[in-house]
Amino acid sequence: MEKKIKTIIPAQKVNMGGHLLDQPLPVDGLDSVDPFLLIHHWKSELPGGQDPRNEGVGPHPHRGFSPVTFIFKGGVNHQDSLGNNALVEGGGTQWMFAGQGITHSERFPKKLVEEGGELEFIQFWVNAPSKDKMKPAFYKPISKEETPLVEGDKSKVWVVSGEYNGVNGAAPTYSPQTLLRGEVEEGGKIEIPIPSSYNSILYLLDGEGTTNGEEVIGKDMIVYEQSEGVITYEATQNTRFMLLSGEPIGEKIESYGPFVMNSQTEVMQALRDAQMGKMGVLIEEFD
Numbered sequence: 001m002e003k004k005i006k007t008i009i010p011a012q013k014v015n016m017g018g019h020l021l022d023q024p025l026p027v028d029g030l031d032s033v034d035p036f037l038l039i040h041h042w043k044s045e046l047p048g049g050q051d052p053r054n055e056g057v058g059p060h061p062h063r064g065f066s067p068v069t070f071i072f073k074g075g076v077n078h079q080d081s082l083g084n085n086a087l088v089e090g091g092g093t094q095w096m097f098a099g100q101g102i103t104h105s106e107r108f109p110k111k112l113v114e115e116g117g118e119l120e121f122i123q124f125w126v127n128a129p130s131k132d133k134m135k136p137a138f139y140k141p142i143s144k145e146e147t148p149l150v151e152g153d154k155s156k157v158w159v160v161s162g163e164y165n166g167v168n169g170a171a172p173t174y175s176p177q178t179l180l181r182g183e184v185e186e187g188g189k190i191e192i193p194i195p196s197s198y199n200s201i202l203y204l205l206d207g208e209g210t211t212n213g214e215e216v217i218g219k220d221m222i223v224y225e226q227s228e229g230v231i232t233y234e235a236t237q238n239t240r241f242m243l244l245s246g247e248p249i250g251e252k253i254e255s256y257g258p259f260v261m262n263s264q265t266e267v268m269q270a271l272r273d274a275q276m277g278k279m280g281v282l283i284e285e286f287d
Contacts, residue, residue: 001229002212024221034248037125048116056107061279062098064133065260069094074119080104081280091144101279102137154188177246184235200245207239
């Protein structure tokens, strides 16, 4: 049995600091798919001749959730107030739990910025239960080689978190989740079992195919109902995809910018703590 589809939403173009991104979530009428709050898909060709100090996102704070980045092409250099400094390249994942507070930056590799080239990544925000929001922050870089791979006849699925086909992912979460990234060649088919209680999103970076009886194309976000069954995808063109699925947390959300909490009081406290430097200070290092 296949899971029922609730809605299919094409990503919208949004301007983030002068960069045009594809944003499938949030959109008008759909603020979140609990526990997933935001999805940004960045794809561009860097022209070269740029200064690494001016590209990417400079130091900024977070609290109360996990901002996660899947890198598909190029790389992202993470530095934070905990002392972490890591470059993760195509096929890898930047996993960060903001917890009680952290300040970090997301820059691009020096060689890519100076020489030019393709850059593609997706950042998504995962909410954390209220009981865990103020736990200590942590950062975990996961390379492509460190990400478990399940290969099919015409498919590859990397298990970032949770379990798929008996294989467990490398990233820890504070609520039950299965997070996958994958590729399906033209003519290939995959079948992904998901617990009936999970909310589930399939996002296509590119390609065309059919999922659970509906035709979909690149930049579509497919949201499935909480129901018994599996998610299937049959590719009529080579496809890259991301699957986000997880148990809903079911708590009130109050957010402001980089803070995701449960009340306005907690958001105001986060603002004060950030202004007072309680989420750490980051002085970036550049080669």
